[in-house]
Amino acid sequence: MVVKNNALIVGCGNMGAALAAGYARAHPDARVLAVDADPARARALLPAASPVAVCASPAELAGFRPDLVVLALKPQLLGEALAAYRPLCAGALVVSIAAGSALSRLRELLGGHRRLARAMPNLAVAAGAGMTTLYGPGLDAADAALCEALFAAVGDAAWVDDEAQIDAATAVAGSGPAYFFALVEQLAAAGAAAGLPPALAERLARRTCIGAAALLAADTRAAGALKAAVCSPRGTTEAGLAALEGGGLAPAVAAAVAAAHRRAHELAAA
Numbered sequence: 001m002v003v004k005n006n007a008l009i010v011g012c013g014n015m016g017a018a019l020a021a022g023y024a025r026a027h028p029d030a031r032v033l034a035v036d037a038d039p040a041r042a043r044a045l046l047p048a049a050s051p052v053a054v055c056a057s058p059a060e061l062a063g064f065r066p067d068l069v070v071l072a073l074k075p076q077l078l079g080e081a082l083a084a085y086r087p088l089c090a091g092a093l094v095v096s097i098a099a100g101s102a103l104s105r106l107r108e109l110l111g112g113h114r115r116l117a118r119a120m121p122n123l124a125v126a127a128g129a130g131m132t133t134l135y136g137p138g139l140d141a142a143d144a145a146l147c148e149a150l151f152a153a154v155g156d157a158a159w160v161d162d163e164a165q166i167d168a169a170t171a172v173a174g175s176g177p178a179y180f181f182a183l184v185e186q187l188a189a190a191g192a193a194a195g196l197p198p199a200l201a202e203r204l205a206r207r208t209c210i211g212a213a214a215l216l217a218a219d220t221r222a223a224g225a226l227k228a229a230v231c232s233p234r235g236t237t238e239a240g241l242a243a244l245e246g247g248g249l250a251p252a253v254a255a256a257v258a259a260a261h262r263r264a265h266e267l268a269a270a
């Protein structure tokens with residue numbers, strides 16, 4: 001898809017900067033502007049050669065008519081911030097990545113705006129390996145394609161037709177990278193406790209996670225089958241997995257997803 005539109009990213013933090021940079025890279029004919037209350041940090045988060053221009057407030061955007069607006073502000077700030085962006089959103093498809101914030105509330109904050117979608121990406125968009133869940137009831141084909149062009153530029157994307165599934169996706173994939181980072185931390189700490197120099201333990205844990213992710217990307221077998229491929233009968237992996245899974249891995253992961261899911265519901269009221 002050749003995209004020649006004007007895109008505006010509102011909130012150029014960790015996520016906004018990654019989306020802006022990825023979109024500008026994938027669609028060189030698009031004009032991409034970002035607005036952020038802390039423009040110095042925003043510029044520092046963008047890659048050095050990125051063509052994305054950063055403004056400090058919507059007042060600096062007079063005359064700019066975006067076709068696409070991405071709301072990448074913290075959910076708690078939407079209530080006070082969005083009024084200033086209403087005129088800029090008027091002719092645009094608006095996509096919010098804010099956790100928890102319901103489409104109905106976004107619509108109200110934007111004065112009844114109809115062309116609206118919710119998206120839940122994850123931080124892996126910064127490495128072009130994001131996973132985004134999309135919800136946009138009533139979007140026409142062109143707007144749906146524009147949503148997909150935004151998130152396909154930085155990874156994979158899947159649509160749902162039930163808004164409740166966006167909160168579930170937030171708990172699994174939005175927050176998910178942090179669960180894997182936590183596991184890498186624990187693997188490194190356990191490696192150091194087992195006698196490895198700490199720097200080497202960290203390198204082993206990190207590279208092992210990267211290797212496992214590469215295998216998941218390259219091999220279509222289910223995770224359970226890949227797990228079995230590492231195990232020798234009565235070998236070390238069986239022993240390690242028995243301790244990991246017997247030691248509460250499944251309830252710990254279920255509790256993490258349930259807690260994140262609950263928090264998404266709480267943020268809906270923020």
Ligand SMILES: NC(=O)C1=CN([C@@H]2O[C@H](COP(=O)(O)OP(=O)(O)OC[C@H]3O[C@@H](n4cnc5c(N)ncnc54)[C@H](O)[C@@H]3O)[C@@H](O)[C@H]2O)C=CC1
Nearest residue numbers: 011012013014015036037038072073074075081098099123
């Ligand atoms: N960090 C993550 O892994 C993910 C975050 N999200 C969602 O993305 C949104 C942003 O999260 P992050 O990028 O992590 O936060 P962040 O704090 O890095 O970015 C938010 C940015 O908004 C700016 N800002 C604050 N008020 C503003 C205003 N009135 N106008 C313009 N800019 C303003 C801040 O200066 C900051 O740079 C949140 O709603 C979060 O729920 C969604 C998926 C993953």
Ligand SMILES: O=C(O)[C@@H]1CCC=N1
Nearest residue numbers: 099122170174175176
């Ligand atoms: O922690 C959060 O609320 C956001 C949403 C998903 C990832 N980060």
